[in-house]
Amino acid sequence: MLKLSWKNRQLNLDSPVIMGILNLTPDSFYDGGKNNLEYRALYQTEKMIGEGAAIIDMGAVSTRPDAVFVDADEEWKRLSGILSMIRKRYPDTLISVDTYRSKISRKAVEEGADIINDISGGRFDEKMYETIAELKVPYVMMHIKGTPQTMQANPVYTDVVAEIYDYFKTGINALSKLGVDDNIVLDPGFGFGKTVDHNYKILMGLKAFQSLGFPVLAGLSRKSMINRVLDTTPAEALNGTTVLNTIALLNGANILRVHDVKEAVEVVKIYRRYQQNS
Numbered sequence: 001m002l003k004l005s006w007k008n009r010q011l012n013l014d015s016p017v018i019m020g021i022l023n024l025t026p027d028s029f030y031d032g033g034k035n036n037l038e039y040r041a042l043y044q045t046e047k048m049i050g051e052g053a054a055i056i057d058m059g060a061v062s063t064r065p066d067a068v069f070v071d072a073d074e075e076w077k078r079l080s081g082i083l084s085m086i087r088k089r090y091p092d093t094l095i096s097v098d099t100y101r102s103k104i105s106r107k108a109v110e111e112g113a114d115i116i117n118d119i120s121g122g123r124f125d126e127k128m129y130e131t132i133a134e135l136k137v138p139y140v141m142m143h144i145k146g147t148p149q150t151m152q153a154n155p156v157y158t159d160v161v162a163e164i165y166d167y168f169k170t171g172i173n174a175l176s177k178l179g180v181d182d183n184i185v186l187d188p189g190f191g192f193g194k195t196v197d198h199n200y201k202i203l204m205g206l207k208a209f210q211s212l213g214f215p216v217l218a219g220l221s222r223k224s225m226i227n228r229v230l231d232t233t234p235a236e237a238l239n240g241t242t243v244l245n246t247i248a249l250l251n252g253a254n255i256l257r258v259h260d261v262k263e264a265v266e267v268v269k270i271y272r273r274y275q276q277n278s
Contacts, residue, residue, distance in 0.1 A: 020048035059098030087112030145193025161205035
C-alpha cells in the first residue's frame with residue numbers, strides 16, 4: 001500500500017487523490033485576489049471539499065515567474081487567520097501549507113496544518129529539513145531551478161529528467177540523515193525553471209521518479225505549457241489541464257494539484273475504470 005501516515009492521520013495513495021489549490025495572494029497567475037478574504041476562502045474550501053478534494057493546499061506567497069518578494073511577516077499575516085478558521089471548521093480535512101520558510105512551516109503546523117509543500121525542495125531555507133524532521137509531517141519536495149524571480153531566464157538542462165532525479169536523491173538523502181525516511185512526496189515542478197519542451201519531457205518521464213519509492217505529485221493546472229501550445233490564457237486552459245492530468249495519471253502521478261477539483265476528480269474516476277480493465 002502506498003500511503004502517507006503521521007500522528008493520527010493517514011492518506012491512502014493506492015488510488016490517486018486531488019489537492020485543491022487555495023491561493024491567499026493578490027497576484028497569483030490565475031486566481032490572485034479571489035480568495036484572500038476569509039469568507040471567500042471559506043466558500044472556496046467548502047466547494048473543493050464538496051467536489052472531492054482530499055487535501056486543501058493553502059499558499060500566501062505567489063511563486064509565479066517574476067513574482068514580487070513577500071517577507072515572512074506578511075506571509076503569516078495572510079495565512080494565519082484563514083488557516084485557523086478552516087482548521088476549526090473542517091477538523092478532518094487534510095491541510096497543506098505552500099511555503100519555503102521553516103519559520104512559517106512550524107507556525108502552520110502548530111496552527112493545525114498537516115503537510116508542508118515546499119517549492120524550493122529545502123534549498124531556500126537551510127533550516128527547512130531539520131524543521132520537517134522535528135515536525136514529523138509529510139513534506140512535498142519540489143524541484144526548482146533558480147528562484148521565482150529568475151527561474152524562467154533561459155533554463156538549461158543536459159537531461160532534465162535525470163537532473164531532477166538527482167536533485168530528489170540529494171534531498172532524500174539529506175532528510176534520511178535527519179531521520180526522515182518516509183512521508184516525502186516528490187514534485188518535479190512543472191513550470192519552475194523549465195521551458196515548454198522541458199515540461200513535456202518531465203511529463204513523459206514521470207515514472208522515473210516513482211523508482212525512488214515515494215509518491216509523485218503533478219501540478220499542471222492552467223500552466224503555460226498548456227497555453228503556449230493551444231494559444232490560450234490561464235482562464236481558458238481547463239480542457240488542456242484535463243488532458244495533461246490524464247497523461248500524468250497514466251504516467252504514474254499519485255496526487256494532482258489543481259484549481260478545478262470537480263473536473264480532476266472526474267479524471268481520476270475515469271482513469272480508475274480504465275485501470276480496472278487494463
